[in-house]
Amino acid sequence: MxxxxxxxxxxxxxxxxxxxxxxxxxxxxxxxxxxxxxxxxxxxxxxxxxxxxxxxxxxxxxxxxxxxxxxxxxxxxxxxxxxxxxxxxxxxxxxxxxxxxxxxxxxxxxxxxxxxxxxxxxxxxxxxxxxxxxxxxxxxxxxxxxxxxxxxxxxxxxxxxxxLTLGSMTAQQKMAAFLLNLSSRYMSRGYSSTRFQLRMTREEIGNYLGLAVESVSRLLTNFKKSGVIEVNHRDVELCDLPTLRAVALGNDPCA
CATH class of the missing domain: 2.60.120.10 (Jelly Rolls)
Incomplete structure (x- = not known):
């Protein structure tokens, strides 16, 4: 650097x-x-x-x-x-x-x-x-x-x-909204909206969202267990966009 x-x-x-x-x-x-x-x-x-x-x-x-x-x-x-x-x-x-x-x-x-x-x-x-x-x-x-x-x-x-949104969201909502935001931005650039790589670290995601790094890792793991996403290190696949959108809106069908 x-x-x-x-x-x-x-x-x-x-x-x-x-x-x-x-x-x-x-x-x-x-x-x-x-x-x-x-x-x-x-x-x-x-x-x-x-x-x-x-x-x-x-x-x-x-x-x-x-x-x-x-x-x-x-x-x-x-x-x-x-x-x-x-x-x-x-x-x-x-x-x-x-x-x-x-x-x-x-x-x-x-x-x-x-x-x-x-x-x-x-x-x-x-x-x-x-x-x-x-x-x-x-x-x-x-x-x-x-x-x-x-x-x-x-x-x-x-x-x-x-x-306005991050300040009033739960940790789970923040993570869902973050992934959906990346999805829409990649789609507008002609890339896959469901498969992409996180270029930022877990620590950087947590810093941006106001979450501890442990919370970021736990949320990603929970989304994976529920079948909403697949995640392998920095590689992410959004398997269930409707459910992810529902989570971001506070209507978690898995709760």
Whole structure:
């Protein structure tokens, strides 16, 4: 893991290869979830010229740190990340898990500096988007601006739902809702909605949900015993989605 703040990585980017960038945006499996959605070919080319480069981020490497100056958005092309803040005891409070097709850094737009830290959960890759250049495009490309507003609105709504629901849920409901959330997000990306791998550890899941790691392990084991899921280390299969949804709503048919 790099010991340097993300803001200190100031080496010159490689020369921009527009053909490679065009292929990466236009052919990227995530483009319907990212900024290029709905753009015509001319607008797509203008956006591709703004993208600095694709950046590889190793597992456990920091993409940006708390209070780093904001000048870049990051579109996740491959991999998974976690975002977190530091609690008064010096530990981490995980605020979210992000995956391919999502933007990182939007929380810093208003403040001008990052309000949390972002770390890769596995070897990942992001597209760097200088925000000042993106703002210039917004003035000429209303479709791009609408898409950006849509993404910000969805992110705000998602965070509000998480805050409202997790705070009033039982431990069992939290775990069911967490698995269903991952299921729907993977499905929207063209992946299986019932078979996936947990990229985060049991400890990280517990931190995010406000549960002890022992509770996370016990809940997964109980779901497995009841036939709702199959789990083998980080590999998960959701065997009974209707029951899992009922549990998340507090209507546990197995109780």
């Amino acid at each position: 790099s010991s340097l703040p993300a803001s200190t990585h100031k080496h010159s980017p490689p020369p921009v290869n527009l053909h490679a960038l065009r292929a990466s945006c236009s052919a990227c499996s995530m483009h319907q979830l990212c900024l290029p959605m709905g753009l015509d070919q001319g607008d797509m080319q203008r956006l591709e010229q703004v993208i600095n480069r694709r950046r590889k981020v190793k597992r456990d490497e920091t993409l940006y740190r708390l209070n780093d100056k904001f000048d870049m958005l990051y579109a996740i092309r491959l991999g998974h990340f976690k975002t977190f803040q530091h609690n008064p005891n010096g530990g981490q409070q995980i605020t979210g898990f992000q995956m391919a097709g999502e933007l990182l850094g939007m929380d810093a737009i208003g403040a001008g500096h990052h309000l949390c830290e972002a770390v890769a959960l596995e070897d990942s890759e992001v597209c760097e988007i200088p925000f000042a250049s993106l703002e210039d495009l917004f003035r000429d490309m209303p479709t791009l601006l609408r898409q950006f507003h849509r993404m910000m609105s969805l992110e705000i709504s998602r965070e509000q739902r998480v805050m």
